[in-house]
Amino acid sequence: MAVAVQGAPSKGSRDREPRPGLVQRVKLSYSKYWYAYAMVAPVVIVLGVLVGYPLINGIYLTLTDANSLNSARTIGVKHIPASYHFIGLHNYADVLWGPGSYDRFWSHFVWTIAWTVICVTVTYATGLGLALLMNQKLRARGLYRLLLILPWAVPTFVTIFSWRLMLADGGVVNAVLGSVGLPEPSWLADPLAQKAAAIIVNTWVGVPFMMISLLGGLQSIPAELYEAAEMDGATPWQRFRHVTLPGLRSVSSTVVLLGVIWTFNQFAVIFLLFGAGAPDAQILVTWAYRLGFGQQPRDYAQSATYGVLLLSILIVFTSFYRRWLARNEEAAG
């Protein structure tokens, strides 16, 4: 079975093929790429129709004054055509520096950034801590793993609903806090406590994914590296710093990136925890949703403007992050 076949990709240098004759190359490339394109076609079509087109449509909406009163709609059998107008970049100007832009955009922007940074840091640190604990030779390791990822298996809206009951005034969390003499904040009403509650719940929701990914990363670090470090007399801290962290680099960079994207756009936690209340704890996504759906008339244009701004922030962040990773990788060589 180990016959080297001409033209088949050779291991390690899949980017550069050996060069057979031209005819064969064309044939090969046709057979390879034809399948490749056939294989990615469904994704491209579905994403093109359901994501690409809506995006273009959404971007166009941001340049208009569309809302639920002037968009195309059908009332009974009567169809009313759209009557909104093209107004250029007015929406962006209004959101970013129009009257009251601090209260409408920038305060939520600051909180969204803080929310993302805090949540991802806390989730990552907790996930890493638990993964390290579980990567030891411990009895009942499998059981712990099962119990700790269970939150992931339960639909988010169910557990958020449970947290809502637990955090309510007179709920079980405050009962516990009260019984040990700690203050009992009003989690779902007080602005600062709302933010804390949102962070706690989001951490609880996010840790299982982090933990399992990092546990996987830990298990892929060869034991020989630890042995060698131990031989060299490295302390546990030095082993963590110089073997574990570098070994986790690629896993970490992926989960942190995904964590940032998911947390930044985390809709369910805040929306379901506070419902229509909590104007201060709204992050940009929930705020945009409220503009587009939670008020009358629905302001589609403003909502879409927020959406485009959110997307731009994430794209800028991701490209910087990836560049930073690439540079780091080079430096670490």
Add this chain to the structure above:
Amino acid sequence: MTATTERPATTPAEPVPAARPAKFRRRGESSPLVSALSHGALVVASLIALFPVLYIGFISLGPDKMDYLHPGAIFDKATLSNYSKVLFDTDFFTWFGNSVIVAGGTTVFGVLVAATTGYAVSRMRFAGHRQLMWTLLVTQMFPIAVLIVPMYTILSELQLLDGYLGLIMVYSATTVPYCAWLLKGYFDTIPVEIDEAGRVDGLSPFGTFWRLIIPLARPGLAVAAFYSFLTAWAEVAYASTFMLSSGKYTLAVGLQTFISQYESQWNLMAATSVLIAIPAALVFYLVQRHLVAGLTAGAAKS
């Protein structure tokens, strides 16, 4: 995160760690104290992880809709009446069936499509494969608020509103990007020699993929399936926007009818929540063995 090769060996060897007890221990085993502390920490963490889940189960036993305010009273009058009410006096089974169709359809379609994409990107250097992966990453960043209105318009133009297919497509569009990344990472860990052997034996690329690679990629596929199923099973926003008639509601949407009416029936909500969580937990139990292996490859290689 920068230094990798800084060898601690060059520093004068510190005195042999004094904490090491005289008894010989094999590598990787911890001292009794460390392991006791680890067990303690893990037990506490497990309790925190489980408590909200158990709590909702407990609340669901209280027969009155305000019982959640004084949970202590539930001990004396615990009953399963909420469950029987949800199961037999509401449209639970209709919603359940809808959820199964939508989540199952998303899982099958999404994983299949993500697998072929991941495989193509992992194995074939066709023009545009980098851009494709980048596009997939970017689609993860789409806030729901930008997409939901145009998606609604498109689905209504395609006559897919209030139907299973439309919702399955929408969910696939949200799950496939992550699954494709994950599976691409997983396929990267499967040696190319296997594909070569398949080609020598006369299989087409698609045949190689289907007969050789898919069976080998089971852990990765299990994680992707788990992720797709859960996403579809638990999604609220799209489902409540796109499913218009109550005969088409998924469980997550149906659940809201308990509070959107004149009163909040928290007890029924709790019972329904538990019933919704059970199938998800079952799927989870089936794939949990594969979770670590599946995610590792996905994350470690991307």
